[in-house]
Amino acid sequence: DEEFVGSRHRETRGHTKQRKLQQKCGDLIRTIRDPEKPNTLEELEVVTESCVEVQEINEEDYLVIIRFTPTVPHCSLATLIGLCLRVKLQRCLPFKHKLEIYISEGTHSTEEDINKQINDKERVAAAMENPNLREIVEQCVLEPD
Amino acid sequence: MGLFPSTKCLPPAISAPARTTSCSPPRRPCRTEGRGPARSALTFQQIRVHVAQHVGDPQLLAGTGATVDVQPGRLGEGGAQRRDGQGAWQRRGQATLRLLGQSAASRAPPPAPAGQPCASGGVHTRGRPPLLRGRCWSPPTSAGRTEPACPGEESNALGSRQAAMKDSLVLLGRVPAHPDSRCWFLAWNPAGTLLASCGGDRRVRIWGTEGDSWICKSVLSEGHQRTVRKVAWSPCGNYLASASFDATTCIWKKNQDDFECVTTLEGHENEVKSVAWAPSGNLLATCSRDKSVWVWEVDEEDEYECVSVLNSHTQDVKHVVWHPNQELLASASYDDTVKLYREEEDDWVCCATLEGHESTVWSLAFDPSGQRLASCSDDRTVRIWRQYPPGNEQGVACSGSDPSWKCICTLSGFHSRTIYDVAWCQLTGALATACGDDAIRVFEEDPSSDPQQPTFSLTAHLPQAHSQDVNCVAWNPKEPGLLASCSDDGEVAFWKYQRPEGL
Numbered sequence: 001d002e003e004f005v006g007s008r009h010r011e012t013r014g015h016t017k018q019r020k021l022q023q024k025c026g027d028l029i030r031t032i033r034d035p036e037k038p039n040t041l042e043e044l045e046v047v048t049e050s051c052v053e054v055q056e057i058n059e060e061d062y063l064v065i066i067r068f069t070p071t072v073p074h075c076s077l078a079t080l081i082g083l084c085l086r087v088k089l090q091r092c093l094p095f096k097h098k099l100e101i102y103i104s105e106g107t108h109s110t111e112e113d114i115n116k117q118i119n120d121k122e123r124v125a126a127a128m129e130n131p132n133l134r135e136i137v138e139q140c141v142l143e144p145d
Numbered sequence: 146m147g148l149f150p151s152t153k154c155l156p157p158a159i160s161a162p163a164r165t166t167s168c169s170p171p172r173r174p175c176r177t178e179g180r181g182p183a184r185s186a187l188t189f190q191q192i193r194v195h196v197a198q199h200v201g202d203p204q205l206l207a208g209t210g211a212t213v214d215v216q217p218g219r220l221g222e223g224g225a226q227r228r229d230g231q232g233a234w235q236r237r238g239q240a241t242l243r244l245l246g247q248s249a250a251s252r253a254p255p256p257a258p259a260g261q262p263c264a265s266g267g268v269h270t271r272g273r274p275p276l277l278r279g280r281c282w283s284p285p286t287s288a289g290r291t292e293p294a295c296p297g298e299e300s301n302a303l304g305s306r307q308a309a310m311k312d313s314l315v316l317l318g319r320v321p322a323h324p325d326s327r328c329w330f331l332a333w334n335p336a337g338t339l340l341a342s343c344g345g346d347r348r349v350r351i352w353g354t355e356g357d358s359w360i361c362k363s364v365l366s367e368g369h370q371r372t373v374r375k376v377a378w379s380p381c382g383n384y385l386a387s388a389s390f391d392a393t394t395c396i397w398k399k400n401q402d403d404f405e406c407v408t409t410l411e412g413h414e415n416e417v418k419s420v421a422w423a424p425s426g427n428l429l430a431t432c433s434r435d436k437s438v439w440v441w442e443v444d445e446e447d448e449y450e451c452v453s454v455l456n457s458h459t460q461d462v463k464h465v466v467w468h469p470n471q472e473l474l475a476s477a478s479y480d481d482t483v484k485l486y487r488e489e490e491d492d493w494v495c496c497a498t499l500e501g502h503e504s505t506v507w508s509l510a511f512d513p514s515g516q517r518l519a520s521c522s523d524d525r526t527v528r529i530w531r532q533y534p535p536g537n538e539q540g541v542a543c544s545g546s547d548p549s550w551k552c553i554c555t556l557s558g559f560h561s562r563t564i565y566d567v568a569w570c571q572l573t574g575a576l577a578t579a580c581g582d583d584a585i586r587v588f589e590e591d592p593s594s595d596p597q598q599p600t601f602s603l604t605a606h607l608p609q610a611h612s613q614d615v616n617c618v619a620w621n622p623k624e625p626g627l628l629a630s631c632s633d634d635g636e637v638a639f640w641k642y643q644r645p646e647g648l
Contacts, residue, residue, distance in 0.1 A: 057582075058608075096612070098562065098581070120479070120505065120523075121614070121633075122374075123461070125327075125345065126390045126416045126434070129371045 018054050018062075021095060025052045025064055028092050033140045034071070035080045044071050046081060051104070061096045064089065067104045075110050078103060080136065082118030083127060088141040309645040313605040314585060314628070317639040320359050322350055328631035330375045330617045335382045337623030342637050343373035349387050349397075351404070352637065359639060368395040368406050375419045375464075380426045388420040394431050396449070408449055410441060423467045423474075430474050432462035438476050438486065440493050453493035457484050464508045469515045469571070477506035483520050483530070485550070496547045499530055501555075510569040510576075518550070519576060521564035527578060527588075529554040529599065539597060554599050559586060559606075562614075568628075570620040575642065576601065577628055579615035584608045585630055587642055604644050611636060 026049050030042035041047045046068050053065040066085055070078035082101050089099055101118050103111040117123055127133050322328050323344030332341045339362070340352040349365035371390035378385055385397045385404065394410040394417050414435035421430050429441040429449070440453040461479035468475070474486040474493075483499040483506055504523035511518050518530045533541035534548040543549045562581035569576050576588040587605035594600040611632035621627035628640040 116479075116504070122418070122463070123434075125372060129390055 014056070018056065021054045021062060021064075022052050023049075025054065025066070025089065025093065028088055029066065029085055031144055032081075032084050032088055033142075035077055035084070035136055035140055036072075041068070041081070045069065046071060047085075057098065061098075063098050063100065064093070066099070066101045068101070069104045075114060078111075078114050079117055080133075080140075082114060083124060083133070084137050084140045086118060086124055087128065087137050091141075307606070310603065310606040311608075313643055313645045314587065314607045314610070315641045315643075317627075317641055318357075318359055319636050319638045320352065320361070321635060322352070322361075322631065322637040323348065323635040326635050327613075327633040328616065328635050328637055329372065331619045331629050331631050331637065332376045332378055332385075333619055333621050333629070334378045335380060335622060337621045337627075340619075340629055340637070341376045341378065341385055342631060343376045343387060344631075344635065345372045347371060347373055347389075349373055349376055349385070351402075359637075362402050363404055365397060365404050365406075368397070368409075369393065371416075374417065377420045377422055379422045380424055384422075386420045386422065386429060388417040388431060390416040392417060392433070394420050394429075396447075398447075407447060410449055410451075412439065412451060413437070418462060419464045421465045421467050421474075423472060424469060425472070428467075428472070430465045430467065430476075432465045432476055434461040436460060436462060436478075438462055438465060438474070438484075440474070440486075455486055455493055455495060457486075457495040457498075458482070461505075463505065466509045466511065469511050469513065471515060473515075475509050475511075475518060477509050477520060479505045481506060481522075483509060483518070487547075497550050499528075499550050499552070501528060501552050502526070505563075507564065508566045510567050512569050513571045513574060517553075519567045519569055521567040521578060523563045525557065525560045525562065525564060527556040527560075527564060527567055527576070528552050529556075529601075531597070553597060554601060556588065556601060559588075559603055560584075565614065566617045568618045568620050570625070571622060572620070572625045575604070575620070575644070577618040577620065577642075579618040579630060581614040582608070583611050583613060583615060583632075585610040585615055585618060585628075585640070587628075589644060605642060607640075610640075611638065 026047075029047050029052070030040060032041045032047075033039070034041060034044055034046065037044065047066070051067045051069075053067075055063040055065070057063050066089075068081060068085060070081055072078075082103070085101050086099060089097075102115050105111070128137065322342045323346045326345035328342055328344040330343050333339070334341070338353060340359075341349055342352065343349045347366070347369050349368070350361050351363040351365070352359050353362045354360075365385075365387070368387060369389040369391050373387050373389045375388045376385055377388075383399050385399065387395045387397065389395070392411070392413050392415055395406050396408040396410070397404040398407045410429075410431065413431065413433035416434045417431050418434065419430075419432050423429070427443055429443060430438060431441070432438045436456060436458050438455040438458070439451055440455070441449050442452045443449050455476075458476065458478040459480045462476050463479060464477040466475050467473070472488060476484050476486070478484070481500070481502050481504055483502075484495050485497040485499070486493050487496050488494075489496075499518075499520070502520065502522040502524050506520050506522045509518060509520050516532055518532075519527055520530065521527045529552070530550045531553045532548045532550055533539060533543065535543040535546055537543075541549050541551060560578065560580045560582065564578050564580050566579035567576060568578075574590060576590075578586045578588075580586065585605070585607045586603060588601040589604045591600045591602055610630060611634050613633035615630055615632050617631050619629045621629070626642040628642050629637060630640065631637045
């Protein structure tokens with residue numbers, strides 16, 4: 001049945017595209033450096049391939065959800081990592097998207113506080129106008145040579 | 146310089162008086178070809194020092210403030226959520242249970258038209274699964290994923306309804322108000338002839354009509370060192386106030402097409418999020434991430450004096466607005482509440498706290514009479530609250546001489562992301578919302594509905610009104626149906642709203 005085959009192809013193409021976008025996100029975030037240690041987030045297992053979820057909102061617009069696992073319980077470092085993730089993806093994702101970033105459930109005592117902060121775009125914008133914070137974030141998201 | 150063009154220059158520290166050209170990160174994908182000269186990178190030791198300075202601060206996202214002192218005491222200050230021993234999620238969960246309990250007890254709401262979510266007074270009524278989660282800040286599970294309202298056309302009736310709702314908002318024009326940046330807020334002057342816009346490029350722009358198009362009449366630069374978050378016109382239309390992330394509020398005096406900064410109000414510890422003039426013209430309110438609301442008095446000589454610092458909120462205060470005809474002030478906060486303040490014996494006091502939203506309340510709007518207040522939130526709902534004075538007919542209890550406020554309507558299931566602004570038209574009573582899903586919506590109250598439990602219907606829904614989040618919607622105060630909106634994409638758009646037949 002032609003129509004059936006056609007729709008199966010479309011579905012596969014949709015999934016393939018989503019998979020590609022997922023990989024693109026993963027490629028962008030895995031090289032982000034940890035604010036404290038001279039390692040990438042991937043090396044420290046703060047982010048993994050499976051921590052990125054991409055959902056289609058409508059044609060050409062996607063919801064990207066990142067769940068990361070901070071290495072230390074310090075709130076400020078976890079928030080800083082969240083900020084780096086947001087800045088890197090916001091700047092570099094080549095497709096139209098909405099972004100949500102969360103700490104993976106159960107990995108942090110104040111995850112709700114942190115999740116709320118890093119998903120508040122006004123707080124993020126103000127933070128990036130603070131020269132000290134901005135410097136740290138820029139160092140962490142700098143593409144490796 | 147690295148591969149990110151934005152690393153060419155950094156915003157100035159707040160203490161530096163000199164102005165620099167603004168540079169915010171360009172909103173385009175990073176390029177990997179072509180590299181500039183390498184910038185000397187901070188060593189990891191230096192980064193560790195910076196980070197150590199911030200470790201004492203549980204609220205890391207500190208905007209202003211060149212240095213952060215490590216204050217061990219502040220570690221415990223994670224906000225009211227932890228103080229009472231209950232997690233924030235538990236409190237929100239209880240709020241949800243209370244609401245669900247109410248819905249069982251109340252009388253049956255009017256049935257929704259097929260496939261169309263509707264709102265009814267006092268309770269949630271939805272055609273779709275509830276958007277409120279017990280834990281607002283946990284990642285969505287695949288089962289609980291919220292759906293945008295009206296996804297796809299299920300029937301011809303729904304399709305033509307959607308088309309009608311798109312047609313009720315007609316685009317009149319767009320201007321690139323804050324290019325390469327975001328536009329945060331808009332304000333019409335009282336005469337309705339000028340529109341002020343402000344944004345991440347640290348500028349305020351004044352727009353006016355010239356024939357059929359909107360042109361930029363003035364640019365107010367060099368007033369602020371950081372993002373300008375909100376602007377507000379004085380009731381006489383001769384002054385404009387601008388609130389900035391640089392922790393100051395500038396007062397500009399209008400002299401034909403020129404604006405001159407006549408005063409800078411300082412005092413807030415960090416970003417000022419909102420500014421509002423009282424209808425009398427003698428009072429100004431500001432609010433900040435420092436959790437406080439300040440009330441300022443202005444005299445005939447344009448002298449400003451802070452008459453009150455209100456510390457009722459437990460978190461970042463996002464918005465302040467004055468009642469249209471009483472000296473009553475309302476504030477919206479990251480602590481999920483709305484608070485009301487009035488003057489009592491020479492000092493300002495908090496006279497009411499409105500609880501119910503499950504996440505940050507971003508904006509507020511009073512209805513033309515001032516009897517009702519609309520609030521919009523990160524929890525994707527709009528709530529309508531009504532004032533009940535002591536001795537009211539409905540028998541709503543009041544404590545002392547202060548009126549009580551009750552939530553009489555909740556609009557849920559209509560917005561698929563955070564609602565950043567709500568605007569109540571003073572001429573027609575229509576309610577417009579600005580949403581993080583790039584859409585603009587308009588609601589109108591059903592004329593036959595009970596004033597104590599009003600129902601609102603969605604009369605306009607324009608997806609992709611902008612290419613990014615809509616941050617503000619503003620009704621023109623003189624021309625009915627004229628609506629302005631602005632977005633993270635830096636653009637300002639003008640719309641003509643007309644309630645379509647049959648909706």
